Amino acid sequence: MKPLRLAHVQGCWVKRLTPSGQEELGVVKMAIAETGEIQVHWIRSDRASFVDAATVSSGFQNGQDVLDCTPGTGVRSLGLGVIMQQRVLAGSEQALVDFPDKRERHWLPYQYLRQVKGVRHRFLRAHLGQDTDVERLRLRLLAHAIKVWNENTGSLSHLEIDPLPHQINLVHHILASDNLSWLIADDVGLGKTIETGMLLHALIQRNRVKRILLITPAGLTKQWQDELYHKFKLEEFEIYHEDFSVNEPRQWKMHDCVIGSLDRLKQPDHLESLLQAEPWDLVIFDEGHRLSRRQYGLKFDSSERYDLARALRGRTQHMLLLSATPHQGMQDKFVALLELLRPDRRQELLMLSLKPEILRDMVYRNHKADVTDADGQFIFQGKITSALKVPSSPESIDFDQTLQAYLRKGYAAGEALGRTGNAIGFVMTVYRKLAVSSAAAIHQALRNRLQRLLDDYGDDTLPSEPTDQRYVGEWEEQVRGEAEEFFAGEIQLLKQLIDDASLLMANDLKLTVFINSVIGPINASNPEEKVLIFTEYRTTQRYLRDALAARFGEDKVALINGSMQHAERREAISQFETHGRFLISTEAGGEGINLQRKCHMMVNYDLPWNPMRLVQRIGRLYRYGQKLKVVVFNIQQSDSLDQDIVDLMYQRIDSVVDDLAQVQEHEFNEGLKDEILGELADLIDVEDILQQATKLGIERTSERIDAALEEAKKAAELQREIFAHAATNDVNELGDQVAITIDHLQSFVVGMFGQLGIEISVSSNEPRLLRIRLPDLVMQELGLSKRSSSRMDVTVDRALAARRPDTRMLDLTSSLMQYLLAKACLYDFGGLAGSVCAPNLGEGSGALFGAMLRWQGPQGNRVRQEFVTILTGQEGVKVNSGVVSDWLMQPAHFSAQATSIESSRPLYDAANKVANQRLAELSNQHLIPESLDWAGAGWTSPN
Known part of the structure; x- marks a missing residue:
């Protein structure tokens, strides 16, 4: 068979048979394409000669280090590799080369491979190299450490903040597990978006995932898209039915990164199309607790949302659920979520109560009480809550007495009609809530009811009750009831109530307390202070807006509520965060907003009946990134029966929270108390009790609240007992790894600039601000045109880059940083071996090694790699020693101390043994x- 004729590259190893029949090895020095001849330096005879390329064959041996030198314009080298195997196929001699950095293996023509001297060869042969190789050795090791640290934690990606230890540890834990199906159950406010973004960035960088489906509540799709783009430069994510639509199932393959609304995708027509899409590598559900399946005996009752997740589970290899409250005291619902993650372990999950330790393989929970910054300081600064009692007035007393009479008659009329009277009772309950909110809210509702009765026309039907409870308040405001009197004399009583409400509005002491006792002192202390104000109802919202605008100007007040489009809400928030002073939000308007960077003052103009709503309100400010103590003002009417009952409920909850906080194993801190409050508020169900309060009286209501709290307390204790077995933040998770700090990044960048001839000057005021000028060669290799400025300001400090818009941030998405890292890892950069003068690395002579350890899954896909440093010498063998980490941050110096082949072998053998032991120790199924x-x-050497 005619052999394939290819031009040999310089450095290719060849062999030929001598006339005596012996094999002779040689290295190609040059090739002449026109004649088909090559010049070969024959090793044994130490001479060169021209020979016909057809008379030689591959001289490579398995295990040799080679460099891919495939010729051709625009062809990028695959880099440094190791020959694993060789073959002849159809007359073509080929070598199977493993390229560890690329995570690839390829059969390549041997003619395009150049033999190189790798680290092991150089060290065992005692090839010291040049003086400059020592600094390049440091930079090479540092480049590997930086790349791997980011790959394993995502912490050096494009982020607007410095990630916290618990976030870095979570990402590393999941990546190291070879199982991407996890329930991330962090407490509210610990940065689940940051963790998810870091995880996605690391997975994409590893080529572990390509097709990603992120499913969120409807109001959060745009927020997720914005945060993934702005915080992580993950710009591929598109929102289904906003950025694109699918008319035919085949069109799904055009969209690899999709964000979709939970309640849209669960609809039959959308679900049918979605299930015909190409399989997804990863499906993520935000607020996973919304996927509900309950068990009643041997029967299951699942929601459409759960059915959506179960259907998608068969179309993806991995599923990630995010939820701060996945258990909610309901074991069967919790197990159903875990079954979505790990259907293969269903039988074990059914025995969860007996074997809770299996949670460690699928649930990760960070506790607010444990979270610290990089210096070990608690990140939550605490909060101050003040209750302001509104004094009684003749108007408020008269109104409340008349309202109570109206409510009693209304509830009685509803009960007399049986089930058909439920609608009347519902209207009465809504009026009670509106009355506690504001005089304006109940006044408007009563006027709407009277108009309904007097006009006797119109549709009395309400839109469907929202499935998201945060929208219930705004929905309730639309209640007017049927066009007939609920009871005889209702019209007359309504007129009296409306008159009393008008008088109350004219002398509204609650509004006076709000303006004079809350806003006034805040304004006196700081005329620029921003205040977030919450209410359940839009009528109250407009009432407060008018009052604030009259005093401070319309441009200082912004509103957000559930009726607004996402773009309108974003504009209102932007106005508030720039030149505004006051943002008034309803529960629905506050969905997903995070204002902790610009505001730490909150006013609850009314208190919701559902205590979880209050926790979520405070969470808009009291979350990661808040640098100040959060101040919360709760305004409470003093002469209202319903207000007294709501106050009683919150007092009881605070008491139980204090009790639970005192018996926890954690050191008591503000984070622990808020963590327990969030759990308890999510578990307690008191709305039914409050609805019955007017009939029961305050004493009986108090008893029922205590009973409900006792049930919630038991559920919270059960939840804590279960989560005690979940994986959680371990301060030692990365304790034995080469951790990269901002000082490492600064040292690497400055060192590489020096090696590549990039001029640099450091600002005396800002030592991390680097003013550089790129030489022509670097400009060319970066793909920058001659018109581009060669001068620029760069930094590795995120905070500095945020303050200086014209300064380029050198994170790992930066093209310049990627260029520096790639350069440092090239074979031709040098630094594979060198003689180091470093007294801090130990007494006497020794050796320092940097190694990449890699693990694959059972089917051969790479799932983990780590960079380790190994120090060997008179003091034994040390892995990832802190002294090496310190050495990496300072320019390296050459040592003239002689070395030898004999002394190198035992040093290498010791390092190789430890590296293999670490590979084995971290291996599992x-x-x-x-x-x-x-x-x-x-x-x-020390000298």
């Missing part, structure tokens, strides 16, 4: 050792 690749090595 999901992590199979894949490779050990030496990144660099140096002989160390």
Whole structure:
């Protein structure tokens, strides 16, 4: 068979048969394409000659280090690899080359491979290299450490904030598990978006996932898209039915990163189309507790949302659920969520009560009480809550007495009609809530009711009750009831109530307290202070807006509520965060908003009956990123029966929270108390009790609240007992790894600038601000045109980059940082071995190695890699020693101390043994050792 004729590259190893029949090895020095001849330096005879390329064959051996030198314009080298196997196929000699950095193996023509001297060869042969190789060795090792640290944590990606230890540890834990199906159950406000973004960035960088489906509540689709783009530069995500539509199932393959609304995708027509899409690599559900399936005996009752998730589970290899409250005291519902994650472990999950330790493989929970910053300081600064009692007035007393009489008659009329009277009772309950909110809200509702009765026309039907409870308040405001009197004399009583409400509005002491006792002192203390104000109802919202605008100007007040489009809400929030002073929000308007960076003052003009709503309100400010103590003002009417009952409920809840906080194993802190409050508020069900309060009286209501709290307390204790077995933040999670700090990044960047001839000046005021000028070669290799400025300001400090819009942030998405890292890892950059003068690395002579350890899954896909440093010498063997981490931050110096082949072998053997031991120790059924690749090595000496 005619052999394939290819031009050999310089450095290719060949062999030929001598006339005596012996094989002779040689290295190609040059090739002449026109004649088909190559010049070969023959190793044994140490001479060069021209030979016909057809007379030689591959001289490579398995295990040799080679460099891909495939010719051609625009062809990028696959880099440094190791020959694993060789073959002849259809007359073509080929080598199977493993490229560990690329995570690829390829059969390549041997003619395009150049033999190189790798780290192991250089160290064992005691090839010291040049003086400059020592600094390049440091930069090479540092480049590997930086890349791997980011890959394993996502913490050096494009982020607007510095990630916290608990976020870094969570991402590393999941990535290291070879199982992407997890329930992330962090407490409210710990940054689940940050964690998810970091995880996605790391997975995409690893090529672990390509097709991603992120399903969120309807009001959060745009927020997720914005945060993934602005915080992580994940710009591929499109919103289904906003950015694109699908007319035919085949069109799904055009969209790899999709964000969809939970309640849209659950609809039959959308679900049918979605299930015909190409399989997804990862499906993520935000607020996973909305996926509900309950068990009644042997029967299951699942929601449409749960059915959506179950259907998608068969179309994805991995599923991620996010929820701060996944248990809610309902074991069967919790197990149903876990079944979505790990259907293969269903039988084990049915025995969860007996074997709760299995949660460690599928649930990760960070506790607010444990979260600290990088310096070990608690990140939550605490909050101050003040209750302001509104004094009684003749008008408020008269109105409340008349209202109570109206409510008693209304409830009685509803009960007399049986089930058909439920609608009357519902209207009465709504009026009670409106009366507690504001005089304006109940006044408008009563006028609407009277008009309904007098006009006797119109549709009395309400829109469907929203499934999202945050929209219930605004929905309730539309209640007017049927066009007939609920009871005899209702019209007359309504007229009296409306008159009393008008008088109350004319002397509204609640509004006076709000303006004079809350806003006034805040304004006196700081005329620029921003205040977030919450109410359940739009009528109250407009009432407060008018009062504030009259005093401070319309441009200082913004509203957000559930009737507004997402763009309108974003505009209102932007107005508030820039030149505004007051943002008034309803429950629905506050969905998903995070204002902790610009505001720490909150006023609850009314208190919701559902205590979880209050926790969520405070969570808009009291969350990660808040630098100040949050101040909360609760305004409470003093002469209202319903207000007294609501106050009683919150007092009881605070008491139980204090009791539970005192018996926890954690050191008591504000985070712990808020963590327990969130759990308890989510579990207690008191709305029915409050609805019955007018009939029961305050004493009986108090007893029922205490009983409900006792049930919630038991559920909270059960939930805590269950979550005690979940994986959680471990301060030692990355304690034995080469952790990269901003000082490492600064040292690497400055060092590489020096090696590449990039001029640099450091600002005396801002030491991390680097003013640089790129030489022509670097400009060309970066793909910058000659018109582009070669001068720029750069930094590795996120906070500095945020303050200076014209300064480029050198995170790992930066093209310049990627260029520097790639350069440092190239074979031709040098630094594979060197002689290091480093007194801090230990007494006497020794060696420093940097190694890439890699693990694969059972089917051969790479699932984990880590960079380790190994220090060997008179003091034994140390892995990832802190002294090496410190050495990496300072320019390296050459040591003239002599070394030898004899002394190098035992140093290498000791390092190789430890590296293999670490590979074995971290291996399990999901992590199979894949490779050990030496990144660099140096002989160390104190002088």
